[in-house]
Amino acid sequence: MVEPQSSLLSVLRDHLKLTGTKEGCSTGYCGACTVLVDGEPVNACLFFAVDADHRSVTTIEGLSPERGELHPLQSAFIESGGLQCGFCTPGMIMSALGLLLAHPAPDEAAVREALAGNLCRCTGYQSIVAGVLEAAPKVRGADAAPARKRARSRA
Amino acid sequence: MQYFEPNFVDEALVLLDRFGSGARLLAGGTRLGFALRSDPRDVAALINLKRIRELERVEERDGTLRIGALVTAQRIATTPVIREHAPLLARAAGSMGARQLRSIATVGGNICSGDPASDLVVALVACGARCEIAGVEEPSRVLPLERWLDERATGVQAKELIGWVHVPVTQHVAAYEKMTQRRAFEMALVAVAFRAQREGAALRDVRIALGGVGPAVLRARGAEAVLSGAPLSAASAREAARTAAERDARPRDDARASAEYRRHLVTTLVERAIRNACGDIAGIAS
Amino acid sequence: MPERSGSATIGSKLPRLDSPAKAQGQAVYVADLQPQDALAAALLRSPHPFARIVSIDIGDAKQMPGVRAIAYSGNTPAKSLDFGIKDQLLFPRDLVRYAGEPVAAIAAETEDQARAAATAVKVAYEPLAPVLSIEEALAPGAPLVHPDWQSYEKGANRVTDRNICGLNRIRRGDVTAALARADAVVESSFIFSAGAPGYLEPRAAIALREPDGGLTVWCGSQSPYGNRDDLADFFGLDPQRVRFINQFVGGGFGGKILMAAEWYAAALALQCDRPVRLVFSRHEDGLNLFPRHGGKATFRSGASKEGRLLGMEAAFFFDTGAYVGYGAGTALIATMLASAPYRIPAVDLSATLVYTNKQVAGSVRAPGGPQATFAKELHIDELALALGMDPLEFRLRNAWQDGDRSPTGQLLEGVRVKETLEEAARAIGWEARRAPGRGVGIACSWWFSACGRSEARVEVRDDGSVHVHSGNPEVGTGSAAGALPLIVADRLGIDPTAIVLTLGDTATQTYDGGVGGSASTFSAGQAVKAAAEDVRRQLLERAEEALEARRDDIELREGRAQVRGAADHGIPIGELAAQAGTPIAGRGVTEEISDPEFDASLVQSHDFASWLAPSFVTSAAEVEVDASTGRVVVHKIATAQDVGFAVNPAGVVGQIEGGAVQALGYGLCEELQFGPAGIINTGFHDYLLPTIIDAPKVEAIMVESPSGAGPFGMKGVGEPPVTTPAAAIGNAIRNAAGAVPYTVPMTPERVWRAVKDRRDSRI
Ligand SMILES: Cc1cc2nc3c(=O)[nH]c(=O)nc-3n(C[C@H](O)[C@H](O)[C@H](O)COP(=O)(O)OP(=O)(O)OC[C@H]3O[C@@H](n4cnc5c(N)ncnc54)[C@H](O)[C@@H]3O)c2cc1C
Secondary structure (H helix, E strand, O other): OOOOOOEEHHHHHHOOOOOOOOOOOOOOOOOOOOOEOEEEEEEEEOOEEEHOOOOOOEEEHHOOOOOOOOOHHHHHHHHHHHOEEEEHHHHHHHHHHHHHOOOOOOOHHHHHHHHOOOOOOOOOOOOHHHHHHHHHHHHHOOOOOOOHOOOOOOO | OEEHHHHHHHHHHHHHHHHHHHHHOOOOOOOOOHHHHHOOOOOOOEEEEHHOOHHHHHEEOOEEEEEEEEEEHHHHHHHHHHHHHHHHHHHHHHOOOHHHHHHHHHHHHHHOOOOOOOHHHHHHHOOEEEEEEEEOOOOOEEHHHHHHHHHHHHOOOOOOEEEEEEEEEEOEEEEEEEEEOOOOOOOEEEEEEEEEEOOOEEEEEEEEEEEEOOOOOOHHHHHHHHHHEEOHHHHHHHHHHHHHHHHHOOOOOOOOOHHHHHHHHHHHHHHHHHHHHHHOOOOOOO | OOOOOOOOOOOOOOOOOOHHHHHHHOEHHHHHOOOOOOOEEEEOOOOOOOOEEEEEEEEHHHHOEEEEEEEEHHHHOOOEEOEEEEOEOOOOOEEEEOOOOOOEEEEEOOHHHHHHHHHHHHEEEEEEOOOOOHHHOOOOOOOOOOOOOHHHOOOOOOOEEEOOEEEEEEEEOOHHHHHHHHHHEEEEEEOOOOEOOOOOOOOOOEEEEOOOOOOOHHHHHHHOHHHHHHHHHHHOHHHHHEEEEOOEEEOOOOOOOOOOOHHHHHHOOOOOOOOOOEEOOHHHHOOOOOOEEEEEEEEEEEOOOOOOEEEEEEEEEEEEEOOOOOOOHHHHHHHHHHOEEEOEEEEEEEEEEEEOOOOOOOOOOOOOOOHHHHHHHHHHHHHHHHOOHHHHHHHHEEEEEOEEEEEOOOEEOOOOHHHHHHHHHHHHHOOOOOOOOOEEEOOOOOOOOOOOOOEEEEEEEEOOOEEEOOOOOOOOHHHHHHHHHHHHHHHHOHHHHEEEEEEHHHHHHEEEEEOOOOOHHHHHHHHHHHHHHHHHHHHHHHHHHHOOOOOOHHEEEEEEEEEEEEEEEEEEHHHHHHHHHEEEEEEOOOOOOOOOOHHHHEEEEEOOOOOOEEEEEEEEEEEEEEEEEEEEEEEEEEEEEEOOOOOOHHHHHHHHHHHHHHHHHHOOOOOEEEEEEEEEOOOOOOOOOOOOOOOOOOEEEEEEEOOOOOOOOOOOOOOOOOOOHHHHHHHHHHHHHHHHEEEEEEOHHHHHHHHHHHHHHHH
């Protein structure tokens, strides 16, 4: 049952069975549950589901809806070795997407700043930064604003 | 638990009145959510403020920057009028948590969380901010943020909400210094905000706020007095920093740091803040 | 040189096979499984670090709404778990020994109901004065964490004595005489805080009792086979009827070798006929995590004025928590690292393992490695400085060379200490002039390759698909999803991305010792290689017939068997399987590799006195220190590591880069803290992992000196890169600021204090 205090994360994972968004800490301190709400990155564990009403929510599942076809950020993470255990990856990619939607050509410092709320224990982050920088020009071309175009979902 | 989405401040106030201590106001929910989810039992009404559009506004009018309680940290960090008139506040907001948190956390919620190391409160206190409070009994009052924080700490104002934060727009110099254990994504061990008006080599209306060194955000009144009215020098900056650390700060040992270290950080960060704000004054820049 | 064949894919950069699923959020972790009819589980934990259990009453809890099962000491076997010392029960009976220790588990229809019922279990405790530090544990008359220690069964080399549960020593030559002869002698004492593994995925498990009396467990483990055996043994089940199905694992770092959620989910599932799902919150995960050992060490060493090391004494004490668990390894490894990789004629190295009323310390990535390396490498720098020598030069002068003997008398071959030192120094710009506040530091060490039992099955099907079954789980390191497919692809001449992997499912009957001790590619790689070679042989045999060609003329390439130089004269390998009428399958098992010889007269109660296919590693760091706040910014870490042979270079680089940042956390900001009521910081807001802002540039340098033992000459790579960076950072801090705290983590406060104390002492 969705309750007024339910988090967006519990609605995504437990009710909609969209388990690509991960639960790492439930306190906003790991970033594994990052999703975009109207293109803005938020911690789904902190965000109240009621506040997603009439707004567009983009999760990792929404990035490459057609089977086999990867979003440029996903390809870049794979190519650069920006993922190992994979648990931080969906949130990391959503934060990166949030950045690229707002700043299509970020420098390394901007990438790091945007991903400061996404912990990764495996990679040491260097390959993640490389992946985001590599994906930037492709995201610019591919989809200027997938989050905004996406059907308005009622959580 | 009943759930409400009032569209106007007055509606929210009526609900607050009706549910009394069983009511909870929801802004970003980054603080409220955790408590609510682990134990929702004594909450009768959740009053979501986010449909109240007027609380989202940011405007500059009559020498005052008016920031609605629902404005998020991210908007504070990036909105041009704020960056122009209160760069200190924008900086502090940009150092809060991480990007995702800043999309959600609101200035009203941050103030009401009562955190002694809140970046926003430290910056706002240094800015001389005032709160516009809407209440059931008294339609609207405006009072200094510090006063309101004091009142809140003593438990009054259950039937009020913060509507807006007012920041005076004046010519000033300012700086914000935040020390954490790792380099990002952490509450301050010590935060220092400095703001003053320059009159040649002298400073007027000096305001220094300290976070993380007391039960609430503190004004460093002793340090302010050292600097106010007198010509600024390297020696007076150092003296002010020492005064802030030894007289104004009231740090305690905790799991993150010793009181001694926090006191030392106050010295260092206050001096640094003065230097960064007034770096062009002869003898100050090192 | 390692032999390469087929498409020569080993040693090439391959994105791991699991990466598309992970990048798309399709990889399934345990908590992503939500069986419709699952019961939710919750644990009742001890609020006291140390207390006598007077009574446990589950009567009321059983009557609570939705409750379906309660497991506790009263209805589970009273058998001890065996970690060399039989000191631990699944559920405590007489004493709880750390705050957070699970006392009972409850399964109910909903999580809220399970939690409510947990609070309704009545446990009467009589709190006891806890032992919360090594000093308290070793004080005369200290309370005993295990009052019955004398009655515990234990293994041959295990030493127990009141609150001591392990002690080993390596002794060679006469240290006292050596130090008396030395021109410079320095003594240094170090403190290590306990650390968390820091995996992002909290632990979880689902268990279901099967109609045949068996049990299925969905887990995210580093060791599904070992866990299965332990669980079956404990509950008296036939291991063949217990199936562990490993899911993707959101990081392990040693913290998911031993079971946690699995135990409780299984204990509950055995009482009901529905799946029991237990997913820890981050906080709960912290309450019974397996930390990296905290502890302390004292070093005393001397050298001649020419810069030759003459003697070294080192004594470690490790706080292993309430039960011995996998704690012994840390102490054994510490003495092996203490004087390495240096020629020192006289050494006396000991490590003592101590019980306290804290969480059970475990085998966090390179157990003992960061601790021992931090202490010895800061100590070595101190000695170099006392001699007025450049720390790099001092190390080079004393570094092991081929033909040297380790402190335990093991003959050392393929030694690459010098190369790694030189490479790391070059990469960091050792000689460069630096701005004030900046400094460089260097630290080197050695490590082992572990070889455990591993089995694999490789199968070519008639549709040309190649299926690989290995018991080795993929926990993120890329061994299973990166290196193993490369090895198979190399042997069979196929595209690695065409491989279908089944990992860590005990139903495939491919036993594997699990991820630990940098053993994965080393062990599972051998098994997979042997299985693939078996298949290769069969394919070539069949191709000989099908192509009417001599076997020596046939090559496996691009999924085909073909006559060399005549690409059109060939046949797809799937076709060969079709002709055979059954999949062409091969099995492989690791060969027993005996440990290198050592001199038993030099060691006391030491189970790990010689190291297989040892590797050598050096890190250099460049830092900037703000002495007035103590803030340390690490600009760069360069790690030069002897990897033997890089089967999967992308994977190796990932291990080195990730290891550097994990070690940075160990060195600068990660610290488990304990108060009178136990662990304080279970969350990510108060246990600080390094963020992307903290992470420096990392340069990974692979030095390849093939070992005689591993597949393709490889050595274990996962653990070495986490051992040296914190020490390099420490030495760099001293280089930059003139002082360094001898306590990890070197928090800003500690750095500030170290610099200030030095300044104060000069006045
Ligand atoms: C991951 C994370 C990192 C953080 N890092 C930092 C940091 O670096 N620096 C920092 O300063 N803070 C930090 N915080 C704290 C954060 O800033 C506060 O949680 C946030 O600002 C609270 O705002 P909110 O809108 O989410 O408040 P809510 O959770 O919605 O509300 C908080 C409280 O205020 C009340 N309230 C809300 N709005 C009003 C109003 N208009 N009038 C009256 N009462 C109201 C609510 O009823 C509730 O009691 C962090 C928090 C998290 C979760």
